[in-house]
Amino acid sequence: MSNLIEVENLTVEFSGPSKGLFGKKGTPITAVDDVSLYIKKGEALGLVGESGSGKTTFGRALLRLQEPTSGQVKMHGQSGSKVITDLDAKSLRKAWQEMQMVFQDPQSSLNPRMTVMDSIAESLIVNGLAKNMEAAKPRVLEVAQSCGLSVDQLSRYPHAFSGGQRQRISIARALVMQPEFIICDEPVSALDVSIQAQILNLLIDQQQELDLTLLFISHDLIVVAYICDRIAVMYLGNIIEIAPTKDLFKLPLHPYTEALMSAIPSDDPDQQLMQAGISGEAIGNDATRQGCLFAPRCQYADKDKCQNVKPPLTEVNNNRLVACHYADKLTLNGFETI
Amino acid sequence: MSQTSPTPNQPNMVAANKVKSIRRLDLATSRQLMWYKFKRHKLAMIGTGIIFVFLLLSIFPEFISTTKPQLRDPAYSSGPPTGIHIFDEEWQIHWPFIYGHKMKRHPVTLRKLVVLDTDTRVPIEFFVRGEAYKFLGFIPADLHLFGTLGTQIHLFGTDKLGRDIFSRTIYATRVSMSIGIIGVMAAFFIGLAIGGLAGLKGGWVDNVIMRLIEFIRSIPSLPLWLGLAASLPREWSATTVYVVVTLILAALGWTTLARRVRSKLLTLQNEDFIQAARLAGCSNYRLVTKHMLPSFMSYLIVDLTVAFPYILLAETSLSFLGLGMREPMVSWGVLLFSAQNVTALAHTPWLLIPGGFILVIVIAFNFFGDGMRDAADPYTK
Ligand SMILES: Nc1ncnc2c1ncn2[C@@H]1O[C@H](COP(=O)(O)OP(=O)(O)OP(=O)(O)O)[C@@H](O)[C@H]1O
Numbered sequence: 001m002s003n004l005i006e007v008e009n010l011t012v013e014f015s016g017p018s019k020g021l022f023g024k025k026g027t028p029i030t031a032v033d034d035v036s037l038y039i040k041k042g043e044a045l046g047l048v049g050e051s052g053s054g055k056t057t058f059g060r061a062l063l064r065l066q067e068p069t070s071g072q073v074k075m076h077g078q079s080g081s082k083v084i085t086d087l088d089a090k091s092l093r094k095a096w097q098e099m100q101m102v103f104q105d106p107q108s109s110l111n112p113r114m115t116v117m118d119s120i121a122e123s124l125i126v127n128g129l130a131k132n133m134e135a136a137k138p139r140v141l142e143v144a145q146s147c148g149l150s151v152d153q154l155s156r157y158p159h160a161f162s163g164g165q166r167q168r169i170s171i172a173r174a175l176v177m178q179p180e181f182i183i184c185d186e187p188v189s190a191l192d193v194s195i196q197a198q199i200l201n202l203l204i205d206q207q208q209e210l211d212l213t214l215l216f217i218s219h220d221l222i223v224v225a226y227i228c229d230r231i232a233v234m235y236l237g238n239i240i241e242i243a244p245t246k247d248l249f250k251l252p253l254h255p256y257t258e259a260l261m262s263a264i265p266s267d268d269p270d271q272q273l274m275q276a277g278i279s280g281e282a283i284g285n286d287a288t289r290q291g292c293l294f295a296p297r298c299q300y301a302d303k304d305k306c307q308n309v310k311p312p313l314t315e316v317n318n319n320r321l322v323a324c325h326y327a328d329k330l331t332l333n334g335f336e337t338i
Numbered sequence: 339m340s341q342t343s344p345t346p347n348q349p350n351m352v353a354a355n356k357v358k359s360i361r362r363l364d365l366a367t368s369r370q371l372m373w374y375k376f377k378r379h380k381l382a383m384i385g386t387g388i389i390f391v392f393l394l395l396s397i398f399p400e401f402i403s404t405t406k407p408q409l410r411d412p413a414y415s416s417g418p419p420t421g422i423h424i425f426d427e428e429w430q431i432h433w434p435f436i437y438g439h440k441m442k443r444h445p446v447t448l449r450k451l452v453v454l455d456t457d458t459r460v461p462i463e464f465f466v467r468g469e470a471y472k473f474l475g476f477i478p479a480d481l482h483l484f485g486t487l488g489t490q491i492h493l494f495g496t497d498k499l500g501r502d503i504f505s506r507t508i509y510a511t512r513v514s515m516s517i518g519i520i521g522v523m524a525a526f527f528i529g530l531a532i533g534g535l536a537g538l539k540g541g542w543v544d545n546v547i548m549r550l551i552e553f554i555r556s557i558p559s560l561p562l563w564l565g566l567a568a569s570l571p572r573e574w575s576a577t578t579v580y581v582v583v584t585l586i587l588a589a590l591g592w593t594t595l596a597r598r599v600r601s602k603l604l605t606l607q608n609e610d611f612i613q614a615a616r617l618a619g620c621s622n623y624r625l626v627t628k629h630m631l632p633s634f635m636s637y638l639i640v641d642l643t644v645a646f647p648y649i650l651l652a653e654t655s656l657s658f659l660g661l662g663m664r665e666p667m668v669s670w671g672v673l674l675f676s677a678q679n680v681t682a683l684a685h686t687p688w689l690l691i692p693g694g695f696i697l698v699i700v701i702a703f704n705f706f707g708d709g710m711r712d713a714a715d716p717y718t719k
Pocket residue numbers: 014015029031049050051052053054055056057058219
């Protein structure tokens with residue numbers, strides 16, 4: 001299968017908080033650090049990592065909602081290949097017809113002043129696919145129904161809906177232009193557990209039916225495993241391991257992945273890491289850091305290589321990509337039941 | 339809407355009512371939600387009523403006043419408010435009336451004194467024909483809300499020149515309110531444009547604008563107004579002065595608004611629903627006008643209602659100091675100007691009545707602003 005999305009050396013830096021009266025720029029924070037990966041057509045790729053690891057920033061940078069500092073994003077869609085990172089504003093807007101996003105917080109991702117109908121129809125009208133509301137209606141009804149919204153609800157405003165329903169609306173809005181690629185940024189983490197499964201199932205159904213390609217961002221390994229074919233693990237802006245879901249769970253190669261897994265039963269990721277014997281905060285990633293970023297928290301770290309040489313994401317064993325000096329020597333525990 | 343027949347079952351009724359009310363809210367636009375919330379604020383509703391009355395006064399002063407602001411009644415100069423009576427000297431009840439008056443001199447001090455002439459009773463009439471004027475500026479009319487035929491009624495008394503304070507106050511309402519409204523509108527557009535520029539362009543444009551705003555705000559306002567107003571040439575006509583004073587007040591009032599617009603734009607740009615709208619393909623223009631502006635317009639309106647009394651008071655202060663409006667254009671400040679010295683206050687305290695109007699409208703706007711602030715974010719309980 002061919003690749004839909006190719007990311008090469010994508011880096012996003014934020015200028016740190018400015019110091020002093022005259023706003024001298026602080027040291028920049030590297031939220032996404034030289035990430036390269038691909039997403040195959042029709043695949044669901046999961047992106048996991050703890051809070052602040054740069055998942056959202058990565059997703060936004062793919063769409064250029066956040067301008068990357070350097071690197072390239074390519075998309076090989078049905079309308080031909082393009083380098084997203086080189087597009088001008090107008091072509092970017094056009095490219096967005098093919099790539100969409102579902103946001104984390106259903107409370108803030110819908111304009112409270114527009115009816116649900118208007119929100120879903122907006123892109124059809126703005127992109128000139130429908131002249132007016134009337135013309136947009138059939139498509140809006142179709143996509144709304146497929147997302148489990150009833151037609152007579154559409155003239156309401158978002159405040160009339162529960163979190164789960166709002167997330168359905170967001171998904172319908174993302175799907176209305178029939179995009180090929182959708183980024184879901186923690187689409188269920190703000191929802192009740194009882195609702196999460198419904199929304200996940202909706203996403204799976206839609207993905208299969210429409211042959212969508214997904215980037216599914218979450219801090220919850222179980223949720224990601226439920227949906228994704230492959231999983232990328234992010235730590236402080238770096239992809240430290242990427243593997244097919246089954247393989248990753250059976251045999252994690254990176255100590256951080258192991259730590260995430262050993263704590264799975266818990267809901268709270270910070271709690272998870274505590275149980276896994278990982279303490280302390282992830283220390284910010286800036287240019288002055290050297291060695292393995294995970295070393296301060298890694299129980300397998302040595303005093304020499306791990307402290308001084310940053311392990312690159314390399315292939316070990318059978319086509320597995322991992323960024324750890326000892327990946328082929330350590331035997332780590334996976335999570336059996338998957 | 340047709341309803342099913344009423345059930346004796348009480349809980350069901352309640353449930354049905356609840357469902358109905360939820361549905362009404364579901365379909366409510368943000369404006370309706372704001373209105374529901376605003377309505378619950380009693381003081382704000384009172385304030386709204388008062389503001390409405392003042393607006394009527396400023397639209398129809400010719401009709402409501404009894405005479406022209408510059409017209410003199412030499413026979414009644416420095417006269418106290420005309421008493422309205424129902425009983426005459428013999429305790430006979432009548433339709434409300436006023437007594438006629440005569441001018442006399444004090445036997446010792448020789449000061450002019452107005453003496454009531456209890457022999458003449460002049461009934462108060464509604465919708466009397468009086469002085470001709472142009473209704474709304476172009477329709478010839480001579481109808482007045484109330485008045486008397488023969489002896490002039492001076493509800494709030496007269497000043498030294500015998501001009502009717504009531505009529506002058508009503509006309510002044512128009513001038514003062516319009517300065518407030520135009521000043522606030524001008525401040526609104528300047529603030530929107532400059533704040534919008536700072537918030538959307540960012541970078542050095544933002545920096546320059548923010549420093550400019552800080553500079554303007556750090557100047558003590560009274561000396562600044564004084565300086566600007568004092569530099570107006572004396573020979574300018576009253577109308578020119580009116581326009582320029584309004585602009586000066588607006589030029590100083592926009593900074594709060596510009597800051598608000600800028601900070602709202604900056605925070606909104608990172609909101610998910612704005613990002614979603616970008617992804618939907620909205621142009622920057624649509625993004626700003628359709629998604630961003632509506633979501634903070636209500637806060638701007640709150641700022642405006644708060645700014646209004648300030649502009650009003652600023653105008654009053656300027657005119658009171660003799661630097662703002664001047665005759666023949668009367669504003670509340672101009673009216674108070676003549677109440678400046680102690681003798682005037684001691685002998686003709688009714689000159690202060692226009693001050694009461696200022697008090698009332700400022701308080702009304704504060705109530706109104708409170709209600710607006712509560713209603714500005716209709717999505718919180
Ligand atoms: N606009 C910004 N300006 C400065 N720093 C930012 C900005 N956005 C994110 N960051 C920083 O970049 C890093 C990555 O943030 P990001 O939101 O991408 O993490 P995340 O993995 O999505 O976390 P979460 O699970 O909490 O959503 C964090 O350290 C954050 O503080």
